[in-house]
Amino acid sequence: MTSQSPLAIEATGLVKVFGETRAVDGVDLAVRSGSVYGVLGPNGAGKTTAIRMLATLLRPDAGSARVLGHDIVEEADAVRSAVTLTGQLASVDEDLTGRENLILVGRLLGLKRARAKNRSTELLEAFGLAEAATKLVKNYSGGMRRRLDIAASIVVTPRLMFLDEPTTGLDPRSRNQVWDIIRMLVAGETTILLCTQYLEEADQLADGIAVIDHGKVIAEGTPGQLKASVGAGALHVRLLDPHQRPEAERLLTRDLGSAFLEPDPAALSVQCADADRGAEAIAGLTRAGVKIADFSLGQPSLDEVFLALTGHPAETEPSLETDAIEEEQPA
Amino acid sequence: MNMTTPDAATLGADEEAVRKAISSTARPPKASPLSAALSFGWRGMLKVKHVPEQLLDVTITPVMFVLMFTYLFGGAIAGSTGEYLRYILPGILVMSVLFTTVYSGVALNTDLTKGVVDRFRSLPIWRPAPLVGSLIGDSVRYLIAGTVIIVLGLALGYRSDGGVGGVLAALGLVVVFAFGLSWVFTTIGLVMRSPNAVMNAGFMGIFPVTFLSNAFVDPETLPAGLEAFVNANPISILVDAARGLMEGNPSVGDIGIVLATAAILTLVFAPLTTRLYQRA
Ligand SMILES: Nc1ncnc2c1ncn2[C@@H]1O[C@H](COP(=O)(O)OP(=O)(O)OP(=O)(O)O)[C@@H](O)[C@H]1O
Ligand SMILES: [Mg+2]
Numbered sequence: 001m002t003s004q005s006p007l008a009i010e011a012t013g014l015v016k017v018f019g020e021t022r023a024v025d026g027v028d029l030a031v032r033s034g035s036v037y038g039v040l041g042p043n044g045a046g047k048t049t050a051i052r053m054l055a056t057l058l059r060p061d062a063g064s065a066r067v068l069g070h071d072i073v074e075e076a077d078a079v080r081s082a083v084t085l086t087g088q089l090a091s092v093d094e095d096l097t098g099r100e101n102l103i104l105v106g107r108l109l110g111l112k113r114a115r116a117k118n119r120s121t122e123l124l125e126a127f128g129l130a131e132a133a134t135k136l137v138k139n140y141s142g143g144m145r146r147r148l149d150i151a152a153s154i155v156v157t158p159r160l161m162f163l164d165e166p167t168t169g170l171d172p173r174s175r176n177q178v179w180d181i182i183r184m185l186v187a188g189e190t191t192i193l194l195c196t197q198y199l200e201e202a203d204q205l206a207d208g209i210a211v212i213d214h215g216k217v218i219a220e221g222t223p224g225q226l227k228a229s230v231g232a233g234a235l236h237v238r239l240l241d242p243h244q245r246p247e248a249e250r251l252l253t254r255d256l257g258s259a260f261l262e263p264d265p266a267a268l269s270v271q272c273a274d275a276d277r278g279a280e281a282i283a284g285l286t287r288a289g290v291k292i293a294d295f296s297l298g299q300p301s302l303d304e305v306f307l308a309l310t311g312h313p314a315e316t317e318p319s320l321e322t323d324a325i326e327e328e329q330p331a
Numbered sequence: 332m333n334m335t336t337p338d339a340a341t342l343g344a345d346e347e348a349v350r351k352a353i354s355s356t357a358r359p360p361k362a363s364p365l366s367a368a369l370s371f372g373w374r375g376m377l378k379v380k381h382v383p384e385q386l387l388d389v390t391i392t393p394v395m396f397v398l399m400f401t402y403l404f405g406g407a408i409a410g411s412t413g414e415y416l417r418y419i420l421p422g423i424l425v426m427s428v429l430f431t432t433v434y435s436g437v438a439l440n441t442d443l444t445k446g447v448v449d450r451f452r453s454l455p456i457w458r459p460a461p462l463v464g465s466l467i468g469d470s471v472r473y474l475i476a477g478t479v480i481i482v483l484g485l486a487l488g489y490r491s492d493g494g495v496g497g498v499l500a501a502l503g504l505v506v507v508f509a510f511g512l513s514w515v516f517t518t519i520g521l522v523m524r525s526p527n528a529v530m531n532a533g534f535m536g537i538f539p540v541t542f543l544s545n546a547f548v549d550p551e552t553l554p555a556g557l558e559a560f561v562n563a564n565p566i567s568i569l570v571d572a573a574r575g576l577m578e579g580n581p582s583v584g585d586i587g588i589v590l591a592t593a594a595i596l597t598l599v600f601a602p603l604t605t606r607l608y609q610r611a
Contacts, residue, residue: 052449055449055453056453057449057452057453059610077455080453080454080455081358081361081455083453084453085449085450085453087446087449087450088446089445089446089449090446091446091447091449091450092446092447092450093374093445093447094445094447095377095378095381095382096374096377096378096381097381100374100377104370104373104374105450105454107362107366107367107370107373108362108367108370108451108454108456108460109358109359109361109362109454109455110358110359110360110361110362110366111359112359115359119356122348122351122352123352125348125352126348126349126351126352126353127349127352136381151352152450154352154353154356155356156356156357156358156359157353157356157357157358180346180349181349181353184346184349184350184353185353188353188354
């Protein structure tokens with residue numbers, strides 16, 4: 001309860017209502033200092049709203065939270081002095097260059113002019129943006145924008161970082177770069193609250209995960225616990241011919257257990273922890289004449305997590321914000 | 332299981348640099364309110380530097396106004412264009428600069444749709460700094476609009492008894508008033524849903540208020556009811572004050588009222604804008 005608390009974030013009963021929508025509906029969180037905590041949920045689950053309350057951008061309608069020991073309403077300024085926010089829409093100024101963005105943030109944080117300049121050079125070089133330093137950010141690719149965004153968040157080292165879907169819309173290479181940066185940040189002292197739609201991302205980075213849906217925490221635990229409750233992995237198969245899916249479903253259910261039909265009419269998946277058994281099941285499909293476009297053995301998708309936790313797939317709703325980000329593919 | 336192994340093309344190469352850049356940078360003392368506001372002013376200037384075309388609306392429109400009023404209406408209203416120019420140049424100065432203030436609201440509304448506002452709002456800075464700073468930057472635009480008018484007026488034969496000092500004082504006074512008035516438009520900019528709506532609402536307000544002043548016609552020629560309105564209109568007082576300064580017979584009373592009005596607008600609308608900005 002005091003600033004000695006080993007908890008970096010302590011939220012109880014947070015609520016935020018927009019008109020009819022209970023965007024966040026009684027969320028409790030406890031995030032240990034120095035850890036990465038993942039908040040996992042589909043579009044519209046309330047992730048961004050929760051993060052914005054914790055970062056003092058929205059006032060909760062009910063409940064309370066302490067961030068690094070400071071009340072988010074009563075001591076908002078103290079909270080702002082110790083945290084940074086990397087928003088879902090990249091929190092950088094598109095009409096300025098990358099360098100100007102970093103200098104601006106440095107100056108606003110109180111760095112002297114020369115120091116702000118040096119610091120911007122240091123960060124641009126470290127994040128592979130030196131060549132693009134004098135280009136306007138609106139001409140950056142999605143991955144460059146994200147890296148600049150994160151750089152802007154660490155001009156002065158924050159004690160806690162909020163990251164809202166840092167890799168949504170990025171290609172695998174850019175995603176890996178962002179993950180690498182996050183891992184290195186954690187190796188420092190920084191605590192990270194990470195919102196994501198991907199179980200794999202939470203699994204790669206987080207020590208603890210809360211799964212939220214409709215503004216409520218529906219499960220909480222370590223990635224290991226969560227995966228154990230879902231099944232360690234899944235075999236994903238995509239067929240050449242969607243008409244063969246019932247046949248494939250029958251065979252996979254026989255070999256591995258109840259198969260799950262994915263939204264893609266040619267795709268299905270089934271829980272499978274064992275690579276050998278997975279390979280045999282694939283061979284079984286081929287022998288039966290089912291044509292396979294591709295298959296992979298990997299982490300359960302968010303849909304499968306939801307299926308396991310709630311018995312129904314995540315009801316995703318179209319989100320303008322996410323759409324906007326997905327459209328900004330690398331130029 | 333296909334664990335992701337960062338391929339060689341990722342940050343591997345400059346990992347040392349990243350580590351060094353990340354390794355903690357101590358937090359300096361907070362930026363002072365002035366320094367934070369000026370940083371935002373700098374941001375405004377940079378935008379102009381990157382897209383100089385945006386100065387077109389503060390240069391072309393005033394030029395159009397001067398030419399149109401002088402040559403189109405000059406003969407009809409004052410009998411001669413030279414006489415009329417002398418009467419209306421202060422009025423056009425006021426109108427052009429005040430019209431520019433609407434764009435401050437439009438720009439703020441546009442800003443709000445961008446993610447960068449979240450960063451500004453989550454920084455430990457003096458709360459009004461982003462707004463005060465942008466308006467300081469915008470004041471430079473007001474100054475440009477005003478200067479264009481005056482230079483063009485001089486080129487068309489305007490001569491003032493107030494001399495350079497009087498003209499500069501008038502320009503300064505108009506810009507100070509515009510700074511106060513622009514807080515009204517930033518408030519509107521935060522309440523309306525789209526930049527277009529701000530533009531429409533802004534001009535719907537500023538247009539009649541400017542024309543129903545003594546900027547272009549002598550109020551004595553108007554019907555009694557309208558004359559009373561025109562005389563009470565703060566814009567008329569601003570035009571009178573600017574005229575006085577430019578003609579070399581400044582009215583301390585008028586100037587006082589203008590400065591007081593600007594102060595009151597700022598005191599009422601700046602805190603309102605700041606509150607709305609923090610919540611938006
Ligand atoms: N400013 C707002 N006004 C009205 N409704 C809002 C507002 N912000 C969010 N909502 C609604 O609150 C709910 C939660 O939104 P939120 O953005 O927090 O979800 P999210 O988990 O971040 O989703 P996504 O993955 O799409 O980013 C949604 O139904 C959304 O439409
Ligand atoms: Mg979101």
